[in-house]
Amino acid sequence: MLTIATGNKAVAAAVKAAKPGVIAAYPITPQTEIVEQIAEYVTAGDLASQYIPVESEHSAMAACIGASAGGVRTFTATSSHGLLYMHEMVHWAAGARLPIVMANVNRALGPGWNTWAEHSDAFSQRDTGWLQVFVSTVQEAYDATLMAFKIAEHENVLLPVMVNLDGFALSHIMQSLETVEIGDFLPAYHLPHAIDTENPLVYGPMTGPADYFRFRWDIERSMRDARGVIADVEREFAERFGRSYGPTEDYRCEDADVIVIAMGTLGKEAEVAVDRLRDEGIKAGSMRLRWFRPFPDLDLAGREVVVIDRDYSFGFGGVLAHAVRSKTGIAPYSVIAGLGGQEVTYNDIADFVRNRHPGEETWFGVSDHV
């Protein structure tokens, strides 16, 4: 069905289609609309899930872990301080190999108190063992949420997936949305280590160094396998529903001399900047990074690169800029922009490209250049 919806409502619609057995969540701006809409589905009888309105995000993830350990499909949504409050459980979900899906509406961290878009919340969970995908449209929020369940539940992955969408910039804007009849795209799944009362086992016991080390390696092995699983699921999604996705979304990159790399809504707005730059004769392209974990291989040989980070690792640099540099050996022009919802337009992005200084870092609106 073709309609118009906010990013939040799109996520909720995908969750309704995925039919999780258990949803546990605690509201936080700007994510609240997701759990409100899901609660309405459940109350109206449109979604036969157990909805657990917990008292905190830590408990939300704990409840998801318990349900998922029972072999039940589970979902939660959070943002910013909510995500950080559940941090301990975020690690646990991945370590226990539970395919939980969580929407994270990206929002800055206080203080100063700020509810606008920033990617620091998700990046603070970078090393937890969760897969992370960043979306840029209302449609993509819906599609990525549906695919997240299939990817997480694949027997070669069995890791949780975080679907990230920019606070307000995407969570609260209305765009067109085509919902689909998912048919058997998401069949019931089997968790090989699900709690089985007929065959009782010990969960979470003390684990010695040798076994612990192997468990960690097993997470990484699944992360590596996840690349292929993601590609397969995205291919199947395209065949069934006609919309294709990949680890990056490349726009006018084929013959580009300079490529802008960004994530989320800034990555989509960069395409408008690219069109402007092309009109001026600057051969620019845009590569919007969708998957942050597992981090994709990037082919940027022979190009100049401008990376926009909506995040910062204090005392080090832009997280994305350094990831690109470490993956490709290219020293990008690192632009720190959009923190705490700072206004960044396609004209600004075009300026980043026009005034680029490869190998340097600039804070938009603060440093000397730009």
Place this chain on the structure above:
Amino acid sequence: MYEIRIHSRGGQGGVTAAKLLALAAFRDGKYATACPFYGAERRGAPVVSFVRIDDRPIKIYSQIHEPDLVIVLDTSIMDVVDVLQGLKGDGKVLLNSAHPLPGCNGTCRHVDLTGIALAQNLVIAGSPILNTPVLGALAKMSVVTLPSVEKAIREMFADERNVKAAEAAYEELKV
């Protein structure tokens, strides 16, 4: 691309007006996005919402700095906010006012949305509902079509007085 900036005060329905307008444009077969700018949300505080309408998918998420149309749901805002800032040379202005305002030139249209809402008794928590009548005025200005406006309002509101208010604004606005 046609870009619209809506000025209102928190609680007056500016955000809902943006969503209704995007939905009506969508029902016209266009691409549309509604982007409310959320600040410190308080009733009575000046707020701004953005709508973009185009024949192609819209990739812009930033605010509208050079609008084609500015809508002012509460003209008292004009004392504190420069609503005309960045307005394109051939841009238009729609004011919720029973009278033309001095200083607003030929591109300015006005219609008494508050009066229309009160006539239909469309009042919530003491505030007249402006977001449905303003859609009728926008149909008159050919931003969207009247049938799509009526469709959009019926998709979001069950109360038929909202449609009547939109029709009344369509009739009253002089273009």
